[in-house]
Structure formats: C-alpha cells, structure tokens
Amino acid sequence: MFAIYELCIIFGSPIIFAIGGFYFCKERLFKENNIRHVVTQILFAITFSLSCTMFELIIFEIMDILNYGSRYIYWKVVLYTMLLMCIVVLPIAISVSFLKSFFQTKRNYVTMFSILFYGIYIFMFWKIGENFPFLNAKYSIFSIEQAISRVGIIGVTVMALLSGFGAVNAPYTCMTYFLKPITEASIANMYRKVKQNQSMIASKKLKYQQLEDELNRSAFTRSYESPSNIFHRFLNSVSNSNAHVKNQMDELTNDIYELEEFAKYLEIEYKEQTYWKERADYSKTLQGKYFNVLGYFFSIYCVWKIFISAVNIIFNRVGKVDPVTKLIEIAVKHMGYDIDIPFWSQQLSFITIGVIAVTSVRGLLITMSKFVYAISSRKYAHIIVLFMAQVMGMYFVSSVLLIRMNMPHEYRTIITEVVGNLQFNFYHRWFDVIFLIAAIVSILFLYLAHRNVRVKSDL
Template sequence: MVVVWDCVIMLLSQELFRLALKDAQLIHCFRLLQVVFFLLGWLFFMKQLFRDYEVHQRMVQILFSITFALSCTMFELIIFEILGILEPASRFLHWKLGLYLILFVLIVALPIYVSYSVLTSVPFVRRKWLLPLTMTSWMVFIYFFWKTGDPFPILSAKHGIFTIEQAISRVGVIGVTVMAILSGFGAVNAPYCYMTIFMRPVGGVHIAQMERKLMHTMEMIVAKKRRLCLLEKELAHSAFTRGSESQAGLFQRLWGSVSFSSNTLKDQISTLNVEIAPLEELSRYLFLEVVELRNMKDRLEYSKTWQGQYFNVIGHFFSVYCMWKIFICTVNIVFDRVGKVDPVTRGIEIAVKYMGFQLDVRFWSQHISFLLVGVIAVTSIRGLLITLTKFFYMISSSKSSNLIVLLLAQIMGMYFVSSVLLMRMNMPHEYRSIITEVLGDLQFNFYHRWFDVMFLISALVSIAFLWLAHKQTPITMEP
C-alpha cells in the first residue's frame, strides 16, 4: 500500500512538474511576444511617423513603443483567456501587471514627459526651474484628470479614493469618447470616400486653369519679394550713408532730403508687405485647391478599376451599417437598453432555436468569439495606427513632432484600454469574469451608453459637415 501511495505521489509530482514546465515555457513565449510588440512599435515610429523627421529625443520613441506593446498585450491576454493558454492565476497576474504598467505610463510617465518637453522648449524657463514646474504641471493634469470622472456614474459608491478602479474609470471615459468619435466619423467618412455617387467629375482643363492661377500668383509674390529685397538693401545703404555723413559733419544741407528719401523707402516696404500677405494666403488656398482637384480626379480614375469597384461595394455596405448603427444607438439611448448576451452567443442561439441547426453553443461560441476578438483587435490596431499617421502628418512639424507623438501615445493607450472595456460585451459570460475581476466593479453599462451617445453625435456632425462640403464643391465637367 505504501509503495502504491509513493507511486501515486511520484506520478502527481511529475505531472505537476510537467504542467509547471509547460506554463513556464508559455510565459517565456508571452514575454517574447511583448518584445515583438515593442519592436513593432519602434519600427512603426521610425518607418511611418518619423520617416521625414530626425529623432531628437530617444525617450519619446521608447515611451511610444512601450505604450504600443502594453496595448497589444491586453488584446493578447483576451485571446489567451478564450483559448485557455496559461494557468488562470498566471493570466490574472499578467493582467494586473499589464494594467498597472499602462496606467502608470498614461497617468504618470507620459504627462510628466509632455510637461517637461513643453517647458524645455520655452526659452525663458531656466534649467533650475524645470523640475518644479514640471511637477506642478503634472499636478494640474492630475486635478483635471480626476475631475473628469465627477459628472459620470462610473463607479460604485463603495470604492475608495486610491484604488485602481478610480484610474481605470477615468481613462475609460476619455478613451471611450475618443473611440466613439473616431468610429462615428469613420462610419460616415468611409462611404463618402469610396462610393462613386459622392465623387465629383473633375476636368483636366479646370485643373490646368487652377495651376496657371497658382503659377501666376507665385510669380507675383516672387516679383514683389524681389522688389522688397532691393528696397530693404537700398534703405540699409542710405542709413549707412547718412551715418557716415553726420559723423563727418559734411552735407548737412542735404539732411532733409536724405530723411525724406528714407521715409519714402519705408513706406514702399510697408506697402509691399501689405500686398504680399494676401497673395501668400491666396497661393496657399490655390495650392490646396489644386491638390484637392487632383485627388478627386485620381479617385475617379481609381473607381473605374476592379479594386475601386470593390471599395464601392464596401462603401454601400458601410452606408447600410452606418444607418443601422445610428438607428440602434438611438434605440439604446431612448429606451436605456444595453445588451445582456454577446452577439456571437445570441446569433448561435437564434440559429439553434429558429433554424433547427444542431450546434454546440458553448463550443462554437468559444471559437467564434476567438475569431471575432482577433478581428476586432487587428482592425482596431490597424485603424488607429492609420488614423494616427494621417493626423500626425496633418499637424506636425520638425519642432512639434516629438510633442505630438507623446500626445498620440496618450490617446492610443486610452483608446486600447477602452477597447478592452467595451470588448467585454462581445465575449461570452464565462470569459467576461476575468475582465470584470481585473478592471474592478465598474459601471460597464454606462460606458456602452456613453459610447452610443458620442457615436451618434459624431456620426450626425460628420454627416452634416460632409454634406455641406459636398454641396459647396463645384461640379467641373471635362469640356
């Protein structure tokens, strides 16, 4: 009997050792993936955001890559939860660790470095005042960040002040707002960009006329600036001559004529500056018009290809989706409705109940949820990176590029934390528990209602804006 018991203990020990070894190997793979995510963020920073700029602050690149890696890790942990990879205790530990790290980056590291970067660019701020002013700016940020949650019912009353739920709830409000605004604009802008019905016909003759106007304006600016340089040179020469004459005590009789000539030159310079300013503004307007016309013509030519026709069909699909989403958001807001069952399980239950299919609801909901979460994760990351790239090139310059990247990293981190918070509704109940346990006792229904409200506002404002822009765009037919 003792021998049998020893054999059982030995077998159990071997099995536990094997499981521990397997879990350790999976943890090593998990950490390797985090390194891969960091390198992907680093590569995106160098090849997309800063391909036209020189990197002056390496810390900006490190913070952006860390934020990207931690954001992707949260999606990875959701997939691990569905597939049952790693032990539950290990997954919970990595959830907590990842969440604490990304909150530290979003609430402490990024705001402090943004404040430091802004203050170092101010010329009259002395070096000894950098640290006190940076910490003061961070405290101001913390105050307004904390006040963000006051108007919203985001927490249960039992939570204390210094809890992780307090931070997550406020990050969630900001992130859900950004996500809803981007989603609402994207749902409206995608059909507008890809559907041929919204494309204006543009003639090559009209583009040539606009280019001639632009070239004529540029020639006028060059001629006036050349005249301005000559007058400034003449003014400087007359001032030098006047100084030499006054020192020598000669030609005092000509003082009045020299002074009159100097005033005349100044008046001419002032007049030229007044004339050049509106011409430069006109040249910028004409340049943007030429670029817009060329883009419209390229879109028309692209729409005639097979790929363009495919995107035209996708545009119709997005139009239907946009109308359906606006309708559903309106219903949810009016009737205060929040889904209780995830869409995958609900769809399978309908197929089993009303269509007579014999399916294992639990089995298929797990695998389809895995695919759905994977698609949502990939499309969210891809869509946000594309949006960040466009926004960066729209507003950045060689001086402001580092600061803008830090702000985009802040938005990216909050966006992905909110994505995990909202993605909880797309998962079956057995997989929601870990997210609920990690994120804390938040008012999840509020975030879904808030998303619906902001999505509806963003979509309606985008429709109005694009309608006005489309209405004011002149039709230019090819003669």
C-alpha cells in the same frame, strides 16, 4: 508555477510588440521631422506593447492558451503597468518635455512647474469620477477600480468619437457618389494660376530688392556729402526721393504679403483638385469598384448603428448576450440549423475579437500618423507623440471594457476579476451617446462641405 512555453509567451510577445512600436514611432511618426528622441520612442513602444498584449490576452482567454493562474497574473501585471503609464509616467513626461521647450537652461523651473502641472492633472483626472455613475460605492478611493473607471471613461469617449466619425467618413470616402467633379482642364487652369501668382511674387520681391539697393546707395552718398556745400538742394531732392522709395517699398511689402496668402489658398485648392481627380481615376479601377461596393455596406452599417444607438439610449437597453452567440441562437431557432452553439460561439468569438483587435490597432495607428503629420513640428513632435501614446493607452483600456460585451459569459470572468465589478453597462450607454453625437455632427459637416463643393462647381 510557469511552464517554459508560458514564460516564452509572457516575455516574448511583449518584446516583439515593443520592437514593432519602436519601429513605427521611429519610421512613421519621427521620420518626417528627422527627430531622434529615444526616451519618447521607448515610452511609446512600451505603451504600444501593453495595448497589444491586452488584446492578446483576450484571445488567449477565448482559445484557453496558458493556464488560468498564469493568465490572471499576466492580466494584473499588464493592466497595472498600463495604468501606471497613463496616470503617472506619460503625464509627467509630457509636462517635463513641454516645459523644457520654454525653460531650456532653468531646470529648477522645469521641476517646479512639472510638479504643479501634474498636480493639476491628477486633480482634474480624479474629479471625473464625481460626475459619472460608473463605479460601485464599495471601492475605496485608492483602489485600482477607481483608476480603471476614470481611464475607461476617457478612452470610451475617444473611441466613440473616432467610431462615429469613421462610420460616416468611410462610405463618404469609398463611394463614387460623393466624388467631386474635377476635370483635367480645371486642374491645368489652377496650376497656371499657381505659377502666375508665384511669378508675380518673384517680380515684386525683385522690385523690392532693387528699391532697397537704391535706398542704401542714397544713404551711402549722403553720409559723404556736407549739407553746407553746393549740393544742399540736391540732397533735399534726394531726401524727398527716399521718402517716395520707402512708400513704394511699404506698398510692395503689403502686396507680397497678400500674394503669399493667396498662394496658400491656391496651393490648397490645387492639391484638393488633384486629390479628387486621383480618386476619380482610382474609382475606375477594379479595386476602386470593390471599395465603392464596400461603401454601400458601410452606409447600411452606419444607418443601422445610428438607429441601434438611438434605441439603446431611448430604452436604456444593453445586450445581455454577446452578438456572436445571439446570431447563432437565431440561426438555430428560426432556420432549423443543428449546430454546436458553445463550439461555434468560441470559434466565431475568436474571429470577431481578432478582427476588432486588428482593425482597432490599425485604425488608431493610421489616425495617429495623420494627426502627427498634420500638426507637429520639429520642436514639438515628441510632445505630440507622448500625448498620443497616453490617448492610445486609455483607448485600449476602454476597448477591453467594451469588448467584454462581445465575449460569451464564460470568457468574461477573468476580465471582471481583474478590473473589478464596474458598471459596465454605463460604458456601453456612454459609448452610444457619444457615437450618436459624433455621427450626426459628421453627417452635417460632410453634407455642408459636399453641398459647398457642388455650389462652387456650378459657379
């Protein structure tokens, strides 16, 4: 049934992807916290491998690699395994890991609450399907289509949020127009403030330690003196002095707390100014100028995408022909080119899907790295990674549902057969709605942040 080379591809590529996912988890997600949580790394590697394999199968479909029966079985195994990971394995692993951090020695509590939390998760997961018209009524409640449709809506939402923010943030990050005006003098001034504040904290902590030592010596002296001897009045004065010392220590404690809070603010301001100065220096390089030009193209794309999303929502419009074929048809019809539409549609679709696959995987991994570095701690890092693995799985399942529209009709058949006859148009409409909301909110947020910086610089 399977040729030797097909078996090598079917078993070899997932193993290679899994090794890459394991290495990424170990070196990029766990290295910062110096954690060795093998089970988490294995689960992340499996999810990453399945995600990459789904994109690989789409490319196989376009390039006609492997025979149809092999691809169909391969699709089924990969998709079913991914759903098992997203709906069963990863949620249970997350709940068990989370509860173990609270009930380290009480395994009965961990088991009991894990079952309870998983039951709540499944109930909420299933309730999603009651509010969205993404499934044909003919499918039973336990069909695979029921699971795919729910995983898809969560993944499409995540993808649209990231895409909406990315479409706005990319030009904001690349274009020199949005650079904050930072000079070497302002950075030096901020650095001086940081050092002065650190010096004040050290001085007050030293003073606090001296008062604490004085208080301890006074307590030691009183423990060896009798209140009935000639030192009675002296001890009363010492007691009054101790009360004064305690008041001073309380004041110093408050001062130290306020200075340390102010130190956090100064540190953030210093790092932000340094970051924007480095960006300004980078923008003057050849590569920086290239990204500045690229930022203008991103801006045009952002405006176009927001406009098209609004049009799609208002007129309930979903493209029937994939964008690549549509572009070729326009070239043939209006520009007089005599080209082989099926051939070039296949080649350009392969390139388009390849670019989408690479950028999707790269973008999600970069986002995950930043997210884990920002909020994780040594105690909870593995829980965050498990959660991100589940999001990644749902993200790439939904990517398959959306990429289907970018494929010519003859290549969509096997995906439709595997995932079922879902309401694919709904997912595209939902993506447009969430993308538009995310883009508008991102524009407002970045506008307010940029205006605030301008006001601060003027002051």
